[in-house]
Amino acid sequence: MDIYADHAATTAMSPAAIKAMTRCMQEEYGNPSSLYRIGQRAKETLEKAREEIAAVIHADPGEIFFTSGGSESDNQAIRTAAMAGKRKGKNHIISSAFEHHAVLHTLDRLKAEGFEVTLLDVHENGIVHPEELEAAIRPETCLVTIMYANNEIGTIQPVSEIGKICREHGVVFHTDAVQAVGALAIDVQAENIDMLSASAHKFHGPKGVGFLYARRSIQLVPLISGGAQEKGKRAGTENLPGIVGMAAALKESAAERKTEAARLAELRDLLISGLNEIPHSALNGDAERRLPGNVNFCFEGIEGESLLLLLDEKGISASSGSACTSGSLDPSHVLLAIGRVHDVAHGSLRLTLGRENTREHVEYMISAVKDVVAYLRSFSPVWRDLESGKTPHLL
Numbered sequence: 149m150d151i152y153a154d155h156a157a158t159t160a161m162s163p164a165a166i167k168a169m170t171r172c173m174q175e176e177y178g179n180p181s182s183l184y185r186i187g188q189r190a191k192e193t194l195e196k197a198r199e200e201i202a203a204v205i206h207a208d209p210g211e212i213f214f215t216s217g218g219s220e221s222d223n224q225a226i227r228t229a230a231m232a233g234k235r236k237g238k239n240h241i242i243s244s245a246f247e248h249h250a251v252l253h254t255l256d257r258l259k260a261e262g263f264e265v266t267l268l269d270v271h272e273n274g275i276v277h278p279e280e281l282e283a284a285i286r287p288e289t290c291l292v293t294i295m296y297a298n299n300e301i302g303t304i305q306p307v308s309e310i311g312k313i314c315r316e317h318g319v320v321f322h323t324d325a326v327q328a329v330g331a332l333a334i335d336v337q338a339e340n341i342d343m344l345s346a347s348a349h350k351f352h353g354p355k356g357v358g359f360l361y362a363r364r365s366i367q368l369v370p371l372i373s374g375g376a377q378e379k380g381k382r383a384g385t386e387n388l389p390g391i392v393g394m395a396a397a398l399k400e401s402a403a404e405r406k407t408e409a410a411r412l413a414e415l416r417d418l419l420i421s422g423l424n425e426i427p428h429s430a431l432n433g434d435a436e437r438r439l440p441g442n443v444n445f446c447f448e449g450i451e452g453e454s455l456l457l458l459l460d461e462k463g464i465s466a467s468s469g470s471a472c473t474s475g476s477l478d479p480s481h482v483l484l485a486i487g488r489v490h491d492v493a494h495g496s497l498r499l500t501l502g503r504e505n506t507r508e509h510v511e512y513m514i515s516a517v518k519d520v521v522a523y524l525r526s527f528s529p530v531w532r533d534l535e536s537g538k539t540p541h542l543l
Contacts, residue, residue, distance in 0.1 A: 150463045151509045155441060155502035156299055156327060157467055162352035168396035169354065169389040180386055181377060190388055197395035204402045205344065206335040207361050213368065213378050214391050217358035218326035219250035220371065221345035224360055226254045226293055228369040229320045230263060233290020240264045240289040244276050246485040247295055248324055274303035274433040274486050282313045291320050296328035300482040300498060301433030302442025304332070311340030326350055330401035331409065331439055336361055348390065353397035357390035412440035412501050415510050419443045419499060422514030426521055428543045432483060432496065441501035446488060448543045449531030450495045450524040458520045464513055467498045492542050
C-alpha cells in the first residue's frame with residue numbers, strides 16, 4: 149500500500165488546476181503587458197484569477213500581488229513593513245519563536261541592519277498568548293508577523309485577536325498563511341490582517357507561484373526591479389498558467405473546505421488516538437486548535453530519520469518537520485520552541501493528511517508506526533537505558 153501523508157510539504161495538483169493551466173498554455177500564451185488583442189486576452193485572464201483569489205479571502209482584487217510563493221511573499225511583506233517603520237523612526241518587530249525560516253531568516257537580516265526583534269513564547273501547546281503580544285508592543289513597534297497555522301505541528305493561532313490588538317495599537321500585522329489558505333476560512337477584513345502570504349502548491353495548485361495580500365494602505369517595497377508588472381511592485385512577466393492553476397485550485401479548495409475539513413479532522417483524531425497508544429509518546433501542539441489534517445508526535449528512544457526510512461519501506465511518505473529543513477541534523481526549532489528537549493525532538497514524526505487519504509490509510513499507518521517504533525526501540529541503547537531506569541523517561 150502506498151500512502152502519501154506529507155501534505156504539509158506539498159500537495160498533488162488537482163485535475164481542475166491542471167485543466168485550467170493546460171487551456172491557458174494552449175490558448176492564452178500572450179504577454180499580459182502587451183497592447184494587442186492576444187495580450188489583452190491574457191490580461192483579462194490574469195485579472196479574473198486575481199478576482200477569484202481575492203474573493204476567497206475577502207480582499208479587493210487590487211490588494212492581491214502574484215509572487216513565486218510563500219517565501220518571497222514573506223520576505224516582501226516583512227521588508228515592506230520594516231522599511232516603512234524605519235522612515236518613521238520605528239525599528240521594533242514582534243514575531244514568534246517557531247515561525248517558518250522564511251520569516252525568521254528575514255528577521256535575522258533585519259537585526260543585522262539595526263532592527264530589534266522580539267520572539268514571543270508559543271508555550272507547550274504551540275499557541276501565542278494575545279495578552280503577551282500586547283504587552284510586547286512598544287511605541288517603536290512597526291510590525292507584528294505571526295503565522296496563521298504552524299507548518300510542523302499545525303497549531304492555529306488566535307489571528308482575529310492578534311489582528312484586533314495590532315489595529316488598536318496602529319501596528320502593521322502580517323501573517324504567513326501558507327498552511328492555512330485553502331484549509332481554513334480566512335477573512336482578511338474581519339480579522340484585521342494587513343498582509344498575508346500564500347503558496348499555491350499547499351492547496352493542490354502548481355509549485356513556484358503564490359500571492360501576497362497587502363491592504364491598500366500598504367505601499368509594498370519591491371524585491372525585484374525591472375518592469376512595471378503587478379503595479380510596479382513585483383517586476384517580471386507574470387506566470388499566467390501558474391496563476392490560473394492557483395486560482396482554480398483555491399476555488400475548488402474553498403468550495404470543498406467545510407466537508408473536507410470535517411472529514412480530515414475525523415481521520416486526524418483517529419490517527420492521534422492510535423498513536424497515543426504507543427508508550428512514551430506525545431502529541432506535539434494543541435489537540436484541538438490544529439489544522440484538520442495535521443498529526444505530529446514525538447517518540448522517546450528513537451531517531452526520526454530511521455523512523456521515516458522504515459515507514460517509506462512500508463509505503464508511507466511522511467516527514468519529521470518542514471521539508472525546507474530536511475537536510476539539517478539539528479532538531480526542529482518548532483519542537484524546541486514548545487519545550488521538547490533535543491533527544492526527544494529528534495524522534496519526531498509528522499503525518500499530514502489530504503484529499504486522497506482514507507480511514508483504511510489511517511488504520512494502516514497506526515499499525516505501521518507501532519511496528520516500526522517497537523522495532524527501533526528493540527535495539528536502541530538509548531531505549532535500553534530508559535527502560536532500565538539508568539536514564540529517566542521524559543515522555
